[in-house]
Amino acid sequence: MLSIDGSYGEGGGQILRTSIALAAVLGESIEIKNIRAKRRNPGLRNQHLWGIKLVAMMTRAHVEGLKIGSTRLLFSPGEIKGGEYKIDIGTAGSITLLLQTSLLPALFADREVVLDIRGGTDVPWSPPVDYYRYVLFPLLRKMGADLTMEVLERGYYPEGGGKVKLRVTPASLKGIGLEERGELRVRRAFISLRNLPHHIVERMKKNIPGYVVVEDARNTGISRGCSLLLVNEFTYTLLGSDSLCRKGLPAEKVAKIAVDKMEREIRSRATVDVNMADHLLPFGFLARSKTVYYAGEITEHTRTNAWVIEKFGGKVKIVGNRIEVHA
Numbered sequence: 580m581l582s583i584d585g586s587y588g589e590g591g592g593q594i595l596r597t598s599i600a601l602a603a604v605l606g607e608s609i610e611i612k613n614i615r616a617k618r619r620n621p622g623l624r625n626q627h628l629w630g631i632k633l634v635a636m637m638t639r640a641h642v643e644g645l646k647i648g649s650t651r652l653l654f655s656p657g658e659i660k661g662g663e664y665k666i667d668i669g670t671a672g673s674i675t676l677l678l679q680t681s682l683l684p685a686l687f688a689d690r691e692v693v694l695d696i697r698g699g700t701d702v703p704w705s706p707p708v709d710y711y712r713y714v715l716f717p718l719l720r721k722m723g724a725d726l727t728m729e730v731l732e733r734g735y736y737p738e739g740g741g742k743v744k745l746r747v748t749p750a751s752l753k754g755i756g757l758e759e760r761g762e763l764r765v766r767r768a769f770i771s772l773r774n775l776p777h778h779i780v781e782r783m784k785k786n787i788p789g790y791v792v793v794e795d796a797r798n799t800g801i802s803r804g805c806s807l808l809l810v811n812e813f814t815y816t817l818l819g820s821d822s823l824c825r826k827g828l829p830a831e832k833v834a835k836i837a838v839d840k841m842e843r844e845i846r847s848r849a850t851v852d853v854n855m856a857d858h859l860l861p862f863g864f865l866a867r868s869k870t871v872y873y874a875g876e877i878t879e880h881t882r883t884n885a886w887v888i889e890k891f892g893g894k895v896k897i898v899g900n901r902i903e904v905h906a
Contacts, residue, residue, distance in 0.1 A: 580653075581609045581610070582610045582612065583598045583609055583611045584613055585611050585613040585650070586613035586616035587883060587886055589617065589879045589880055590615065591615055591618060592615055592627055593880060593884055594611070595614055595623075595680075596627075596630060596676065597861055597884055597887045597888070598611055598887055598890075598891075599611075599630070599631055599654060600634070600679070600681070600682075600683040600861060601683070601861060601864075601887070602654055602656055602891075603634050603637070603638050603640070603656045603683075603684040604683055604865060606656060606657075607891070608656075609654050609655075610652070610653050611651070612650065613650060614652060615627075615650075616650065622648040622650045623644075623645070623650075623652070624647060625668070625672055626672035626677060628647065629668045629677055629698075630676065630677045630680030630681060631680065633680065635654070635656075636664055637659050637681070637685070637688065637692070638659050639657040640654055641653075642654050642655075658689065660688060660689060661689050661690030661749070662690070663693040664693070664694055664695070666695070666696045666697070667696075668696070668698030668739070669739070670698075671698065671699035671702045671736040671741075671802070672702075673699050673702050674696050674699060674700055674741060674743055675705050675706045675710070675711055678696075678745070679858075681694065682745075682747070683862065683865070685747040685749075686724055686726075686750060687749060689749070690749065691746065691747065691748050691749070692745075692746070692749075693747075694743075694744070694747070695742075695744050696743050697740070697741065697742050698739055699735065699736060699741055700730060700734045700735075700741035700771075701741075701771060701804060701805075701823060702734070702735065702736045702739075703823060706821070706858075707806050707808060707823070708728065708743060709806070709821075710808055710819055710854070711728060712728050713767070714817050714818075714852070715855065715858055717817055718755070718851070718855070718859065719752075721755050722754070722866055723751060723752050723753045724752065724862075725747070725748035725750050726746065726747045727746050728746075729744045730742075732799065732800045733771055733795070733800055733804070734802055735773065735803060735804025736802075736804070738802035739801075741800075752866040752867065753866055753868055754866040754867065754868035754869045754870040754905065755863075755870050755871075755872075756869075757815060758873075759850065760813040760850055761814020761816070762814050763812075763813055764813060766789055766791065766810070766812075767792075767793060767812065768783075768791070768793065768808070768809050768810075769793045769807070770783055770784075770792060770793070770795070770805065770807050771795045771796070771805060771806045772795070772797075772804075772805035773796075773798070773799065773800050773802060773805070774800070774803040775803055775824075777796060779805055780796050782829075782831055782834075783830050783833060786831050786834035787837070787838060804823075806821065806822070807823075807824075807834060807837050808820070808821045808837070809821070809837045809838065809840075815850070816850045816851060818841065818844045818845070818851070820840035820841040820844060822836040822837035846875075847873075847874075848900060851873070851874060852874075852875070853875055853878060856876075856877070856902060857880050857884040857885075859872065860884050860885060860888055860895065860904050863904035864888045864891070864893035864895075864904050864905065866906075869903055869904065869905035870903070870905065872902055873900050873901055874902060875900065877897055877900060881902075885902075892906070893905070
């Protein structure tokens, strides 16, 4: 049984999510100890439980230690089964963090997987669902993935209430070489808003010149909030940056945060943004050929994810800002 030390590197939930996802795909039994040891509230939290529960359902896995606060987990998966799975994370637990655990196994299931998930779509400390739809998913499609996500309702912190439906058709992934960006084709801005005055959207627009704006602004659902995602689409790749509204933060500042992030990415040699640098690693590991890209910054998060992949037998080479990953 492979043993993973959850206190390694940044010592957060990413070790758990990547380990469970890879164990499911590779059919390997694992022990994860010292889970989230470097966090203020160590051990499993509610959103971690639901990600593991979902993958356990998909693989008919045997699991020990699956409870809030647990710092040790045993996970022994079977074959990955397709079908429809419904998960309600509760409150505003992050849907995208749940997908960090379950998306990779879904791509290797025996038939189509449909995930009906309720929780937080745009919440702190996690990528918004639009980042997955408009940045991650296009890059995965370049690798051969066949997947779509429909956002049925938004869920912000603390009320939650978001709803998404994800369809994943199993496919064999191929590596991609993102050695250069190519020409800038279009800049898009995705603004979501629920149950707040529409002038917030207009004020954001004034502070993101040059972007084609796509609005999702309605007075529906149980939560109030707004978010912004900027996407720069190039010939060969995409860069994303996001910002989340919060009480006391003017709309102009929300826009400036996302714009400043994007400008840092543009000034760098990056062919993927700083968040994508660690997102792509497990997919690149399980692809048929190597995946190569440049990141504007090599974060501790990325290095920790690389360490997990190497524990499962993957090869990750980081030289300067260049990342290469393969089996």
